[in-house]
Amino acid sequence: MGFQRWSANQQHNRRPMSKARTDGNSDDRSTNEADSSENYKSWVMEHPSALASFDPMMSAANGKMIVVFLDYDGTLSPIVDNPDRAFMSDEMRSAVHEVAKSFPTAIISGRGRDKVKEFVQLSNVYYAGSHGMDIMAPPRPPKSCNGKHQTVPLDREGKEGLFQPAKKFLPAIQEILNLLEEKIRKIQGARVEDNRFCISVHFRQVQQEDYGILEEKVKSVLENYPEFRLTRGKKVMEIRPSIEWNKGDALEYLLETLGLNNSSDVLPLYIGDDRTDEDAFKVIQSRGQGYPIIVSSIPKETNASYSLRDPSEVLTFLLRLAKWRKNSN
Structure with a gap:
């Protein structure tokens, strides 16, 4: 399963999987384990593991620029009962740091920007809090992997560093x-x-x-x-x-500020686990190139093309991505 280009017709014809429940107090993990296991195997056929697909994915990325976007809760850290204790591991922090040394990298979270920055504790990534309504660049914007793009994000008034549409x-x-x-x-x-x-x-x-x-x-x-x-x-x-702004808009804005939004050689790679990440997945699908990856251990309806089971698999994927870049230089 290599790099995929999705047309509107392909998107429409995808067989919908079990939808996430809308009952606010239901818990996905209450699904019958036996049924869930079989359903998950079927679901993974349509949303293959990004780890199992890593080599063909990276083969398709040769000569192109990967830009990495990461959700926080449930992606870089486990979901916990107390949201104030959703800490990421030192290993995950190190992996994100290594990835950000090679690729422009942004954390796009529903959390407040200051809060997610406090959790991540890295200075070489972009932070987009409040579902992308509060975006800040690193102190010195990272070079892209080809060294050509070093644009600093500007708000609509031309002020450097912050963008806050709400x-x-x-x-x-x-x-x-x-x-x-x-x-x-x-x-x-x-x-x-x-x-x-x-x-x-x-x-x-x-x-x-x-x-x-x-x-x-x-x-x-x-x-x-x-x-x-x-x-x-x-x-x-x-x-x-109620403004027209979500994680997908934040992804497009960040690509634009990097000077990459209209480039055919750019592959956005977005990893997230929540419904709000679907807006970013849709943007990548509409571009016709890139890697939308959902983090889920159960089958669910999604616009993602690939999957990872949990944050531990996210960690493994990021480590492989950083190693791949080092070996390909």
Whole structure:
């Protein structure tokens, strides 16, 4: 299974797999193990392992420029009950550092930019927090692998370093944050996280019978803020400004600032595990070249072409990628 170019017709004809549940308090891991194992084998036939496919993928990448995009939670770190303790391992940090020495590399997370930067602790990567609504370049932007592109990201006003398309929503976000903290403080296990340009309401530790109450309280707050929308991820509800901006837009913006958005020799490689990463997968598919890779140990509907089971496989893949670059120089 080598490098794939997807047309719109190919995308449309792909057989949909088991969809991720929309019931906020359901847990994918509750799937019957035997059925899940068989379903996963079938799913991997359509979304082959990026480790098993590594050699043909890299063979197709010879002479082209790889740009690496990485989600954080569930990709570089395991999903944990307490989101404040979603630490990445030293081995993973070292692997990302090595990859970023050879390829332009960005972390695109739903977390606040400062928070994900605190977790990652690297100075040679781009950070895009709040689902790409808060982007910062490294102190010195990394050269691309051919040494030609060293563009510094600019915001729409030409200011260097930061791009924040939802900045005008900050006062309203703080209002919503304060209201949510007051509304849900009596619901045991519920946590509100300030991600600067979006708000996360975590319910991984909320009792099932309390989930409906929590959801209603969140919706009641948003009734007075029509310019915001509610989305869902893994055991989390997220409140975001209703602007046309997502992780896919962030990917395109970063390619543009690197001077690579219109290049036919660029291969975006995006690894992520969440529904919000699907926007980035769609962008890569629409480009007709690149490697969208989903991290999942269960079958799910996705726009990704390849898969990795968990963060440990992500680590192995990144180490192989860094080694491949060194050996190919």
